[in-house]
Amino acid sequence: MPEARTASGAQPVMADVAALAGVSHQTVSRVLNGSPNVRAQTRERVLAAIQKLDYRPNTAARALVTRRSQTLGVISFDTTLYGPSQMLYGIEQAARGAGYFITIASLRNHDARSVHEAVDRLRDQAVEGIAVIASRVSAMAALARQTATVPMVTVGPTDPGWLPGAGVDNEAGARTAVRYLLDQGHGTVHHVAGPDDWLEAKARRTGWRRALEDHERPVPESLPGDWSARSGYRAGLRLVDDPRVTAVFCANDHMALGVVRALHETGRRVPEDVSVVGFDDIPEAAFLTPPLTTVRQHFGELGRCGLELLLRRVQFPDPQAAGVDGAHQVAVVAPELIVRASSARPGR
Amino acid sequence: MPEARTASGAQPVMADVAALAGVSHQTVSRVLNGSPNVRAQTRERVLAAIQKLDYRPNTAARALVTRRSQTLGVISFDTTLYGPSQMLYGIEQAARGAGYFITIASLRNHDARSVHEAVDRLRDQAVEGIAVIASRVSAMAALARQTATVPMVTVGPTDPGWLPGAGVDNEAGARTAVRYLLDQGHGTVHHVAGPDDWLEAKARRTGWRRALEDHERPVPESLPGDWSARSGYRAGLRLVDDPRVTAVFCANDHMALGVVRALHETGRRVPEDVSVVGFDDIPEAAFLTPPLTTVRQHFGELGRCGLELLLRRVQFPDPQAAGVDGAHQVAVVAPELIVRASSARPGR
DNA sequence: GTCCGTATTGTTAGCGCTCACAAAACCTTC
């Protein structure tokens, strides 16, 4: 039964352990830090004392002298969305595995001031590195401009060279989805886009447009959305006005689901009349009515990759003139098309 | 333009600011901590020096001497689910508002060892309080047993007296949903339950059973689920075997959606043949096919409440013999039934 | 036995901050 406190009644400190083990505090420190030059027998005694007192090193004291906090920061704009929350989880797991703590800073707004505030907050906390999730263009730009006193990576989109990071090739994913629809025989594909200032939204829209252009198909105007099912629903109601619409590619699954709802309400059948494809492959996608064809992303994996990259930069800062080329933007993951019942050959 | 570094090339410290302002380091400290006994003019000089040097106090040093880390911990079992991720967000926002940092510890497993490990991790980080999200019975029991060296609250379910916390009255929500279905004329209501060891799942199942008993209706066996759409789907496939099933109350929306899918696939119409009700009101619920009747929870609000409660306990520890009665379990929020098209009078 | 090189342990000095107290500055008031 550990005693948890010294005679003095306070949390035990290193000196208490040292006294109990009959060594100097420095030897205790050596044991704690895995120094090789400690006699096995001494180590045992120290460990026993540590256990007996239920001693735990004071992280603040250690951080003060080593100047390392063992903490990483995560900046996120909407942990509430499926993707970001998944990535956060992946990051957290990976960080823990590496012995780091995670501090989060969610932003409500994404203007430069909020972004800087968040970075400052994290710097105050003395984080050793920062991972940025789910990036808005405006915020990313602000971050990239920041005099980087601390290593940063992005997790999620492959960004346009501002910061290193682990990302999915959203453009390729979108292309694949659109090409698939065209291969099914659709004349063209309509698009419900994500918010303009999200990198992911931009990339997916670009992929959609490029795929149409490559196949020399007309490029209809894309409809705006905000990732929510509600916005998808609204977009869907606008799409039904045009009887020539036979295929819709949505920038995420939630909007796709809204589009399906709108089509259904107005008597258009999915997929007989209109094919709908989403993006993300949320766990529900397979169980919607109809099951949703979509582009799968491995968010958790992404979080893990991003964190690994960050750790590498934290542990070996400045491999060479950081920020430029080379291993700059690793881990570009290719997403995968999952075909389900919401898409089919047109014109039945 | 701040200089960010002293002549010595390192991060500026308090002494640098003091020197520049022509005061002692202690006066700088006073300014930083808002001590009233500083002449306005002196304060100005100090603030100017702080700004000029872009000085930021070292949290580790401060934490070392004050023994306060300005950090709160969050233990969560599945930040990946809708509810928990919402609550996490609410907690983070509230914490930031109060000037606290948040460190998260997600658990993959919920056995006592993992739980203790997480608490230890957070204690190592010197958190001043811990909020526990989305509670599994087993884990909660382990937590309650823990010699509480640090204030803890639960966020989510109203727990059976182990820990204080902010929670939704899940049982009442379930009752309301079931009573509503019975009022619609259904003879009884079937139930797809959440995992047995979640408090929320237990409470919702209890509410369901009680409501049936109150109305002297037969209580069918509940079907097991794990919160996922997939598990709902499987449960749905089992339900269709019984032609007498006309109403299903699911412990969350994702499972409800799976049930709907299964019913649809096997030719049963919702709501004409079977009514389905969920729980949570995820943002997609209104846009599913058919739109889902459900019980709305305000997760974000809940997180905020929980954190406030935690802060109160952190700031005024031990109001009186903590852990017992009184203001023990505040903030029991009543959820709200949202009626949509997935439920209707039976037997058409 | 003496000497040297190596393994092991101890000693000292901070890390940057706040706390407790001492000193100085500033008012009053008589």
Add this chain to the structure above:
DNA sequence: GAAGGTTTTGTGAGCGCTAACAATACGGAC
């Protein structure tokens, strides 16, 4: 103008730890 109070400011110590160095102990070669 001196005594007594109230600000306002400065000084010294120390939070618990690690880094650098000093001091032992130990083993074998001569």
